[in-house]
Amino acid sequence: MRLQKVKIVLVGMPNVGKTTFFNQITGAHFKVGNWSGVTVKENSMCFSRGEVTYEVVDLPGILSVYDDLDQVDYAVCRDTMAGADVFLNIVDGRHVQRDLVLSLQLLCYQIPQVTIVTHDEHMATDHQRLASAFSTPLGLASSLTLDQVLSLCNQAKAINPESLIEWPVGLQVAFEAMPDSGVLDKLKILVKQENEQVQESYDVLIAEGFYHTAALLIDRHGCRQVCQDPFKYLDDYVLHPIWGVPIFLVVMYVMFSCTIGLGGALGEFISGIMQLGIASFPGNGFMSALISAVGSGVATGVGFVPILVVMYVILGFLEQSGYLARVVILVDGLMRPIGLSGHAFIPMILGFGCNVPAVLATRTISGDWQRLLTGIMLPFMSCSARLSIFAIFAAAFFPGYGALVIMLLYLFGVFVAIASAYVLNAFFGDGSQSCLSISLPKYQYPNWPQLKKSVCLKVKGFMKRTMGYIVFFSTLVAILGMVDFSLQVVEPQFSVMTTTGKALSHGFAFMGLGPENWQAVAALLSGLVAKEIVITTLNTLYQGAEALSPAGFDVLCYELFNRLLHFPLQVFLLDSMGSDVQQIYQSYFSVQSALAYMVFILLYFPCVSTLLVFKQEFGTAWSLFVFGWSTLLAVGCAMIVYGGFLWILGVGVVILWCVLRLRRRYDSIVC
Amino acid sequence: MDKLVSTLALGCEYRIGRILTRENKMRHRFIALGLVPGATLTTCYRLFRGLYWVVSVQHQYVGFHWSELQMLRLYEIAES
Numbered sequence: 001m002r003l004q005k006v007k008i009v010l011v012g013m014p015n016v017g018k019t020t021f022f023n024q025i026t027g028a029h030f031k032v033g034n035w036s037g038v039t040v041k042e043n044s045m046c047f048s049r050g051e052v053t054y055e056v057v058d059l060p061g062i063l064s065v066y067d068d069l070d071q072v073d074y075a076v077c078r079d080t081m082a083g084a085d086v087f088l089n090i091v092d093g094r095h096v097q098r099d100l101v102l103s104l105q106l107l108c109y110q111i112p113q114v115t116i117v118t119h120d121e122h123m124a125t126d127h128q129r130l131a132s133a134f135s136t137p138l139g140l141a142s143s144l145t146l147d148q149v150l151s152l153c154n155q156a157k158a159i160n161p162e163s164l165i166e167w168p169v170g171l172q173v174a175f176e177a178m179p180d181s182g183v184l185d186k187l188k189i190l191v192k193q194e195n196e197q198v199q200e201s202y203d204v205l206i207a208e209g210f211y212h213t214a215a216l217l218i219d220r221h222g223c224r225q226v227c228q229d230p231f232k233y234l235d236d237y238v239l240h241p242i243w244g245v246p247i248f249l250v251v252m253y254v255m256f257s258c259t260i261g262l263g264g265a266l267g268e269f270i271s272g273i274m275q276l277g278i279a280s281f282p283g284n285g286f287m288s289a290l291i292s293a294v295g296s297g298v299a300t301g302v303g304f305v306p307i308l309v310v311m312y313v314i315l316g317f318l319e320q321s322g323y324l325a326r327v328v329i330l331v332d333g334l335m336r337p338i339g340l341s342g343h344a345f346i347p348m349i350l351g352f353g354c355n356v357p358a359v360l361a362t363r364t365i366s367g368d369w370q371r372l373l374t375g376i377m378l379p380f381m382s383c384s385a386r387l388s389i390f391a392i393f394a395a396a397f398f399p400g401y402g403a404l405v406i407m408l409l410y411l412f413g414v415f416v417a418i419a420s421a422y423v424l425n426a427f428f429g430d431g432s433q434s435c436l437s438i439s440l441p442k443y444q445y446p447n448w449p450q451l452k453k454s455v456c457l458k459v460k461g462f463m464k465r466t467m468g469y470i471v472f473f474s475t476l477v478a479i480l481g482m483v484d485f486s487l488q489v490v491e492p493q494f495s496v497m498t499t500t501g502k503a504l505s506h507g508f509a510f511m512g513l514g515p516e517n518w519q520a521v522a523a524l525l526s527g528l529v530a531k532e533i534v535i536t537t538l539n540t541l542y543q544g545a546e547a548l549s550p551a552g553f554d555v556l557c558y559e560l561f562n563r564l565l566h567f568p569l570q571v572f573l574l575d576s577m578g579s580d581v582q583q584i585y586q587s588y589f590s591v592q593s594a595l596a597y598m599v600f601i602l603l604y605f606p607c608v609s610t611l612l613v614f615k616q617e618f619g620t621a622w623s624l625f626v627f628g629w630s631t632l633l634a635v636g637c638a639m640i641v642y643g644g645f646l647w648i649l650g651v652g653v654v655i656l657w658c659v660l661r662l663r664r665r666y667d668s669i670v671c
Numbered sequence: 672m673d674k675l676v677s678t679l680a681l682g683c684e685y686r687i688g689r690i691l692t693r694e695n696k697m698r699h700r701f702i703a704l705g706l707v708p709g710a711t712l713t714t715c716y717r718l719f720r721g722l723y724w725v726v727s728v729q730h731q732y733v734g735f736h737w738s739e740l741q742m743l744r745l746y747e748i749a750e751s
Contacts, residue, residue, distance in 0.1 A: 063699075063700075095729065097729065097730070201698075203695075203698055204689075204707065211707050235732075239716040241718050333723075366696065435736070435739055436736045436739060437704060
């Protein structure tokens with residue numbers, strides 16, 4: 001007996017709800033969002049029913065099947081679509097006529113097709129009339145299960161496009177003059193040709209054929225949509241010529257404030273409770289020191305979780321609401337001088353969560369150079385792992401202004417990214433300009449269960465990835481802090497860690513780190529693997545040197561209550577706890593060296609995972625370039641920051657130069 | 672008769688006459704977004720002194736830089 005394999009491919013315009021439907025029928029948890037380009041690679045799952053194995057494949061959105069848009073995600077789509085057995089054509093009920101154009105194009109593949117309508121509550125027609133318009137089996141997404149979808153797929157048949165599509169006369173003549181081949185092949189040839197005979201080019205004639213037929217079908221079957229957008233008024237504010245940009249800045253500020261204010265308070269409480277538990281562990285000696293070091297590292301790691309949860313919830317809310325697509329227009333002017341469009345800003349915002357998905361998100365950007373340039377900018381976007389470092393330093397050195405300092409660091413990261421892209425574009429750029437033209441999705445309420453699942457998965461992934469590193473590095477750091485090069489247990493000042501750290505620390509004097517603060521240098525090196533472990537390494541090393549007495553439970557509860565009570569009003573206060581850990585930080589760093597250290601961490605080499613994804617997307621040479629470039633900039637900027645007044649002068653000159661440059665460019669475009 | 676326009680006004684409806692650019696990438700992007708000859712677009716939002724426009728076409732909002740809209744020949748639809 002031989003098993004039969006059926007490949008079902010989900011195809012549709014961008015942002016019609018393909019991945020949401022895929023998650024619904026397969027039980028998967030792939031990322032969804034309310035903007036074009038959330039899915040950038042194919043996702044698939046297999047199911048068996050009797051002797052048949054069904055492979056369901058989710059693809060990135062595609063605008064048309066015959067043109068030559070040069071995006072990486074489009075190439076992925078076309079390769080997979082060619083090998084499909086059945087198309088699940090996903091159509092958005094809010095703009096059926098537009099999506100029907102792609103449905104008609106899919107007929108040209110001569111592959112059986114099933115139509116699935118998402119957001120069907122916006123349709124003013126019955127099921128049968130809709131099915132007649134599409135000429136395929138049809139289902140409404142909200143009520144379908146996997147088995148119902150498979151049953152629809154079994155009913156599907158290939159339809160001859162010639163029987164449905166009404167081509168303009170000029171195109172019919174061209175078809176007849178061509179050798180006998182499939183309609184799709186003919187379209188792909190004609191779309192690149194000039195038309196000498198008639199007034200319009202072939203690409204326009206082809207488009208006319210599809211759009212005209214779609215309009216006819218919709219009229220004939222009475223499938224007019226009744227979509228009323230209840231949130232339409234939001235655009236009056238969000239896209240306001242004056243208030244648009246300030247609203248965006250406020251949204252970003254609220255995101256960081258809530259993350260630090262609310263997440264930070266809960267994180268410190270949880271971390272404090274764990275420290276209390278570790279302190280109560282009896283014993284004295286090697287094992288006790290080891291348990292204390294590892295426990296302290298784990299407690300610090302767990303303390304990040306509330307910060308991440310708050311950040312992921314807010315980012316998820318922005319992604320699902322439809323606001324991010326509006327931001328693309330607001331920031332386009334900022335990206336245009338470097339040859340990019342506002343589209344490049346979406347990966348940058350995703351980079352605030354984690355750089356790895358952000359690098360993958362560059363696949364939606366058209367143009368090889370523009371895509372690479374966006375990728376090079378991403379490591380400067382401060383990811384959530386760096387946020388945990390900034391939170392501790394900001395609390396210790398900038399009480400009362402913590403969130404403001406952190407937001408300024410984020411903005412500085414964006415500034416360095418744009419400035420470095422400007423320089424690279426000037427030297428290596430091909431002079432081309434990305435186009436903006438972006439489809440703006442309708443606003444929608446976030447899907448809370450989906451958001452909850454997505455946040456849980458991200459936090460789980462963070463814990464899984466980070467805890468392994470934390471346990472390993474805390475153990476390693478603790479052991480290296482107790483033995484010498486001949487692996488004999490010695491006094492801490494003669495250990496491998498201390499000797500090596502002191503030797504290396506001379507190279508970091510440019511940002512105020514000397515042999516007396518060698519622990520900070522050792523922590524930077526551990527950050528090569530993952531940024532999350534910088535702060536745990538620091539805590540482990542500092543606490544090995546100082547005897548700490550964690551705050552009591554009553555103090556922790558009081559401080560948590562106090563911070564939560566003041567939260568909405570004083571979200572910017574980060575002078576929490578006054579804990580021993582923060583006092584230790586203050587004893588090792590000056591304010592200037594702490595700021596230089598934060599800037600260095602913001603900019604220096606990306607973590608191993610980011611570099612590996614970067615290598616996969618852009619090749620080894622460019623990943624090595626990013627490694628060197630970011631480190632070079634980190635050294636330069638940390639040096640300037642530690643240099644004091646020189647910094648103010650330098651930044652002032654750069655800002656002035658950029659403003660003048662942007663102004664000139666702006667004026668030339670307006671003229 | 673519809674009137675050919677070179678500047679846009681907010682809240683007005685225009686008919687697309689031709690796609691003026693010969694660059695394939697831009698032409699295909701326009702077509703895929705529904706900006707085909709004969710289609711109508713309505714200007715909905717204007718940002719940064721007219722540098723950016725949000726227009727409604729085929730029941731959806733699309734954001735453009737002004738330089739991209741200049742690649743379309745637009746006619747102001749005459750009131751009947």
